[in-house]
Amino acid sequence: MELYRQTISELRDLLDRKEVSVKDIVSSIYQRIDAVEEKVKAFVTITEDKALKMAEDAQKKLDSTEKQSSKSLLGIPISIKDNMCTKGIRTTCSSKILYNFIPPYESTVTSRLIEQGYVLIGKTNLDEFAMGSSTENSGFHVTRNPWDLERAPGGSSGGSAAAVASDECIAALGSDTGGSIRQPASLCGVVGLKPTYGRVSRYGLVAFASSLDQIGPITKNVRDAAILMNIISGHDPFDSTSAPLPVPDFTAVIGSDIKGIRIGIPREYFIEGMDKEIDTSIKDAIRKLESLGAIPVEVSLPHTGYAVATYYVLATSEASSNLARYDGVKYGLRAEGKDLIDTYMNSRAQGFGAEVKRRIMLGTYALSSGYYEAYYRKAQQVRTLIKKDFEDVFKVVDVIVTPTSPTSAFNIGEKTADPLQMYLSDIFTISVNLAGVPGISIPCGFTSNNLPIGLQLIGKHFDEESILKLASAYEQATDWHRRRPLL
């Protein structure tokens, strides 16, 4: 048995029954990394020394408990997207401007993982500051899709998704502003969940677009996503936008009956020109859900066609403001100039990559005097309409079912020359962030050239349980999630 291939719950059993040690598991993971990382390049920083130390601590705790461990991640190897602060461990956002940044504090999500005894395997690659849909915008290197090394893993959490898909860790955390967990999960054939806005604390997540960003799990199956959700969810006094609501046990819905659940099929998501194989797979998946007792209902989200434009006004505006802090004074790269303004301008010119500069320019323009009403305010109003679309549909259905991405994994370099083409690859995921609702992507098939296809399930505000329930029922009735790339 290859330990690196296992899931969180499988390893939990093995560890609690003392059949394996934490060291066995962690060594297995690093052997796997030695074997495949050169091809996949999922990581910015590999934290092996730290991991061995954490593994030792976890083992001590395990040895001191007789019965089952109450800490669900004790000894479990997990990797973290490199835009979440890990105290004392370099956190770069895959940007040259933060190439040497060592956080003096721990993000809330990783604090909670530490409390549960996790083992940090490494910090994963992303599009610089999470701006992109392919991980090609990393300031350091391009991550490759484990299913076809000539193709992109999606993004921006491409490193996390590729690391999970290639068994370089057992699970990972990503962040999702416009699809950055779900789209790479779809393109890499793994499970990715974006929680409701406010469900998970953003404290210590380097801000991109604060009204849209959420952290969530990327895992090998739905149960593992539920396990991680149990840990990372809940109110945090350090994030005033985190919701003071109770957190249910998300694992309780795994394997439960979905009879009578009403699933909405929005006609705007089944459009002319969509990849034929994806269309077929999604329709097959809907039939499968129906055979399990779900009731499909055709619905309409009429403002879907405006989501990408709305998103790129709002996200770039928020980004231009959030990224003002990188000035070469407090941390990161400094490029001296003749005076202070010149130092700011040079530091930012040398530190940021092309896509980040482009978005800062776009956001600055949209917020600048004379244009604010036409762009930013207009987009905020359209956001209200998009949100209302979801509220209306959720009066008649429990969950919305769509493709996660209009295409399977695209070639590296295919979309980099035309930013707008790249932006349109998020067409099915962006509305979910604008409305603030939760969404999950699960594997639902493969194209003829063996590339994964993802099914997206969207729920009501704070109803992650329904999408997890439906996702788990589908997963238990199919085998897609068991397939692994040959590396």
Add this chain to the structure above:
Amino acid sequence: MKIFRDEIEHIALLARLSLSVEEKELFGSQLNSILEYMEKLKELDTKDIEPTSHVLSLLNVMRDDVPGYSIPREDALMNAPDSTDKFYRVPKIIE
């Protein structure tokens, strides 16, 4: 054409980005095509629509005014490219 060359320079200054001649060219044309795509928002009548700045109906979050933990000064200065023992150091700003 929505943004002209002199506007690109103005925005770059507002954003504190020094751009090369090539970048000004490239971003100019790319921003123009992106803004053209965004024109479609104008198709929608939003006269009486409230703007959404936040998706949850959370009210202001208050706390008692008591000092809590904050990052020690030496930790806060740890990542600074240039600092004294108490301050960040920057190029001279007063003549």
